[in-house]
Structures are given as structure tokens and as C-alpha cells.
Amino acid sequence: MKFVRSTKCSLKFATKHKIEELHTILTEYGKVCNIFIDHFWKNGTPSKAELLKDIVDLPKETWLSARLRKVAAREAIDMIKATKERWKNKPDKMSIPIHKGKRMYVSCTIADLIDSEEATEFDAWLHIASVGEKHILDLPIKFHKHFNKIASLGKRLNSYIITDKYVQFSFEVETLHKKEGNKILGIDTGINALASLNNGVQIGTEIKQMIERIKRCEHGSNGQKRARRAIKQYIDECVKKVMSLDPDLIVVERLKNLGNKTKLKARLSKSIRASIGAWNWRYWLKRLEQACEANRVSFRTVLPFNTSITCPKCGCIDRGNRSGTVFKCLKCNHEDNADVNAALNILERFLTGIYGSCYKPKHLGFVQV
Numbered sequence: 001m002k003f004v005r006s007t008k009c010s011l012k013f014a015t016k017h018k019i020e021e022l023h024t025i026l027t028e029y030g031k032v033c034n035i036f037i038d039h040f041w042k043n044g045t046p047s048k049a050e051l052l053k054d055i056v057d058l059p060k061e062t063w064l065s066a067r068l069r070k071v072a073a074r075e076a077i078d079m080i081k082a083t084k085e086r087w088k089n090k091p092d093k094m095s096i097p098i099h100k101g102k103r104m105y106v107s108c109t110i111a112d113l114i115d116s117e118e119a120t121e122f123d124a125w126l127h128i129a130s131v132g133e134k135h136i137l138d139l140p141i142k143f144h145k146h147f148n149k150i151a152s153l154g155k156r157l158n159s160y161i162i163t164d165k166y167v168q169f170s171f172e173v174e175t176l177h178k179k180e181g182n183k184i185l186g187i188d189t190g191i192n193a194l195a196s197l198n199n200g201v202q203i204g205t206e207i208k209q210m211i212e213r214i215k216r217c218e219h220g221s222n223g224q225k226r227a228r229r230a231i232k233q234y235i236d237e238c239v240k241k242v243m244s245l246d247p248d249l250i251v252v253e254r255l256k257n258l259g260n261k262t263k264l265k266a267r268l269s270k271s272i273r274a275s276i277g278a279w280n281w282r283y284w285l286k287r288l289e290q291a292c293e294a295n296r297v298s299f300r301t302v303l304p305f306n307t308s309i310t311c312p313k314c315g316c317i318d319r320g321n322r323s324g325t326v327f328k329c330l331k332c333n334h335e336d337n338a339d340v341n342a343a344l345n346i347l348e349r350f351l352t353g354i355y356g357s358c359y360k361p362k363h364l365g366f367v368q369v
Contacts, residue, residue, distance in 0.1 A: 002154075002172050002174050003172075003173060003293060004170050004171065004173070005150050005153075005154065005170070005173050006169065006170045006171070007144075007146050007147050007150055007169055007171075008166040008167070008168045008169075009141050009142060009143065009144065009147060009166060009167050009168075010165070010166050011139055011140075011141075011165060011167065012142075013121060013122045013140040013141075013142055014139050018137060018139060019164055021135070022128075022139070022162070022164050023164050025104075025128075025135060025137070026101050026102060026103065026162075026163070026164060028062060028063065028064055028132075029064065029068065029072055029099075029101060029104045030099045030100060030101020030102070030104075031059075031062070031101065032059045032062050032068075032069055032072045033072040033073075033076050033079075033099040033101075034076075034098060034099050035058060036058065036059075036072055036073045036077075037076045037079060037080060037096060037097060037099065038096070039055075039058055040076055040080055041080060041096050045077050045080050045081065046077070048074050048077060051074065055073065056069050056073060057069075062132075063132045063133040064131065064132040065130050065131055065132040067109060067110060067130050068104075068106075068110060068130065068131055068132060071104070071105065071106060071107070072104075075099070075104075075105055076099070079097040080097060082097075083096075083097045102164070103161055103162060103163040104161075104162055105159065105160070106128070106159070106160055106162060107158055107159050107160075108158035108159070109130065110128060110131065111126055111127065111128045111129075111160050111162065112126075112127050112158075113125070113126055113127075113141070113156075113169075114126075116140070121140075121142070122140040122141055122142040123141060123142055123143045124140075124141045124143070125138045125140060125141065126139040126140075126141050126160070126162075126167055128162070139167065141167060147169065150171045150173065151171060153171070153173045153174075154172050154173035154174060155171060156169060156170070156171050157169075157170040157171065157172055173294070183245075183246065183247045183248045184247065184248065184249045184250075184251065184347065184351075185198065185199075185245065185247040185249065185250045185251070185347075186198035186251045186343045186345075186346040186347025186348075187242070187250060187251065187252045187288075187343055187346065188253065188307065188308075188339045188342035188343040188346055189252060189253060189255065189281060189284060189285070191207065191208050191211060192205070192208055192325055192339060193205045193207065193339055194207040194235065194238050194284060195238060195242060196337065196339035196340050196342065196343050197340070198340070198343040198344045198347045200337070200340050202337070202340070203238050203242060204234070204235070204238040206234065207231070207234065207238075210227065210231045210234060213227045213230075214228060214231065228280070231280055232283060235280065235283055235284050235287060238284075239287045239291050242291075243291050243292075243295060243297070247297055248297060248298065249297065249298040249299075249300065250288070250292055250297060250298070250300070251300045251301070251302060251346055251347055252288070252299075252300075252301055252302075252346065253301065253302065253304035253307065253346060254301035254302060254303055254304060255281060255285065300350055302346055302349045302350050302353065303349070306345075307342040307346055307349070308322055308327070308338055308339075308341065308342040308345075309321050309322050311327075311329035311331065311334050311341075312341060312344040312345055312348060313329065313332050313334040314329060314331050314332040314334070316329050316331040316332065318330055318331075324338070325337060325339070326338060327341040
């Protein structure tokens with residue numbers, strides 16, 4: 001099986017003049033893209049195959065080449081489709097999308113990566129041509145550890161996302177066959193421990209201290225940026241520890257909208273809401289899912305409601321069952337760590353659900369990791 005992985009390379013080696021010229025190209029590209037968006041919004045969205053010369057030539061006062069105008073038209077179509085899909089259930093809130101002129105998608109017909117043999121500070125040139133008005137731009141690219149790792153695993157695709165800060169490269173990576181074993185892992189994501197497993201193991205117990213460090217830093221300061229980078233590195237280490245257990249299936253909570261104005265947030269204390277704001281839980285779940293995909297481990301999610309206050313022994317659901325990090329059932333006196341107890345309920349919720357029926361112990365000889 002093949003999947004696409006992306007990585008970004010900074011343009012910090014580019015001169016000020018080259019960045020200014022790139023900014024000019026991006027601004028003009030955004031302007032043309034918005035012209036196409038206005039036209040397609042009023043007159044209907046054509047298919048990408050129907051982008052004929054009369055459509056591509058709609059922007060009259062622009063110096064972009066026909067090739068780049070066609071790229072802008074295709075992106076305008078994608079933006080309109082994405083907007084309509086997002087607001088299909090709330091059409092009254094739908095508004096026309098706007099391209100901010102901060103990035104553009106280009107293929108190998110416009111940009112190409114050329115190895116640099118002479119320069120010592122960087123590894124390659126991103127050669128950008130066919131832009132218009134004889135604009136030819138060579139941007140220096142320095143490969144980093146993550147880029148080299150992905151490049152060694154797969155084939156680089158001939159398409160790029162270019163901004164005035166970085167260039168994003170994509171690679172097609174081939175993975176192993178899907179695992180079909182019986183080692184199933186239930187994981188509860190939390191602040192006291194990043195990952196609490198159904199077998200009682202807790203990974204990432206230092207996450208709370210790192211979150212507190214972010215909260216103490218001034219917003220937007222260099223100290224806060226360093227703290228956020230540190231927490232990302234720590235999350236990557238925790239993902240490796242989880243994958244080192246060699247599971248065949250991982251089940252987690254379906255966490256969404258924790259940072260938005262939801263009923264859930266209204267019930268939380270101010271300190272916990274501040275912790276959620278500093279806690280990069282989206283990055284944790286994203287990296288865990290990517291690791292599962294790369295190692296061909298099945299990744300499933302379940303609804304999180306009441307997992308931390310439900311007794312896995314007798315099924316009693318009561319807010320009084322949990323007190324801080326301790327879970328003690330008021331009905332059967334079952335006692336456990338609250339987060340580990342939640343992991344047990346997450347796993348049980350999947351196994352007793354529709355999609356987990358084939359993983360039940362009586363069918364496969366269920367083994368907890």
C-alpha cells in the first residue's frame with residue numbers, strides 16, 4: 001500500500017531580494033485566484049477538464065503566464081468545492097472563499113528541484129520558471145533530517161506548495177502489509193499522562209509539567225515557542241514508545257473541538273481550559289495515526305462520553321466514581337487509576353461496538369498488549 005507524506009523546508013537561505021520577488025508572485029497569484037473564485041461562484045464551477053482558453057484568459061490585467069493562470073483556476077475550483085462541502089448543512093452561513101496570496105500549488109512544469117553541487121550551505125535549488133514576465137527564480141533549499149528520512153522511504157512527487165517562508169515537498173511511501181494479529185491497545189489521552197494504556201502502563205507522565213511551562217510563558221514569546229517545540233519532540237518520543245509495544249490495533253478517543261466554545265468547555269474549570277489551550281492534543285493524535293499508518297497498524301476511534309466515570313466491572317456510571325486521578329466505583333468498590341480505567345472503557349466500547357465485533361475474545365483469542 002502507498003500513501004503520501006509531506007515535509008517542509010525553510011527558505012531562510014534565500015536572499016531578501018528573492019523573498020521579495022517570491023512575495024510579488026504569490027500576491028499576483030492570489031489576485032488571479034480570487035478573480036476565478038468570483039467568476040465560478042456566480043456562474044457555476046466547471047470541471048478541471050473544461051478549463052478552456054476563454055476561461056483561463058478571464059484575468060485581463062495580469063502578467064501571470066497561461067500555465068500559472070490555469071493552476072490558479074484549478075485551485076479556485078477546489079476552494080469553492082471545499083467551502084460548499086464544509087457548509088452543506090448550514091448554507092445560510094456559507095460565504096465566498098478568499099485566497100490570501102500566501103501560498104501556491106505548482107507542479108514540475110513550473111518548479112523543479114535541482115541538486116546543488118557547488119554550494120556548501122544548502123543542498124538544492126528550487127527553480128521556478130514559466131511564471132510570467134520572464135520571472136525566473138532560484139530558491140536555495142537545505143534538506144533536514146526529517147526530509148532525508150522520508151526521501152529514503154519513498155519517491156518524491158513532482159508537486160510543491162510554495163510560500164514566502166517554506167516549500168512543502170510530498171513523497172509517495174510504500175508500507176508493509178496490514179497487520180492482522182490480536183494485540184489490541186486502548187489508549188486514554190490526558191494531561192496527567194499523555195497516554196494511559198489499558199494494561200496499566202502510563203506513557204508521557206511529564207506532559208503536565210511541560211504544559212505548565214507553556215502557560216507561564218508570555219504569549220508569542222521566544223520562550224513559549226521553545227516550550228512548544230519541546231512538547232512536540234516529547235510527543236514524538238511517546239509515539240515511538242507506544243509503537244515499540246508492537247500492537248496490531250490501537251483504539252483512542254475521538255477528541256474534537258476541545259478548544260472551541262462547546263458545552264464540554266463550559267463545564268470545565270478555568271485552569272483546565274487553559275491547559276487544553278496549551279496542550280497540543282491534535283498533534284499527538286495526528287502523529288499517532290501517522291505512525292500507525294506507516295507501520296500498518298489499524299487505528300480506530302470511539303466516542304469519549306463517560307469513559308472516565310464508568311466502572312468496567314459493573315457498568316456503574318456516576319460522577320462520584322472519580323476523584324482526581326483515582327477511580328473508585330461507588331457500587332462495587334472497584335479501584336484503579338482514573339486514566340487507566342478510561343483506557344479500559346475505550347477498548348471495551350470498541351470491542352462491543354459494530355466495528356469491533358470481529359475483535360471479540362471468543363472469535364480471535366483476544367490479547368491485551
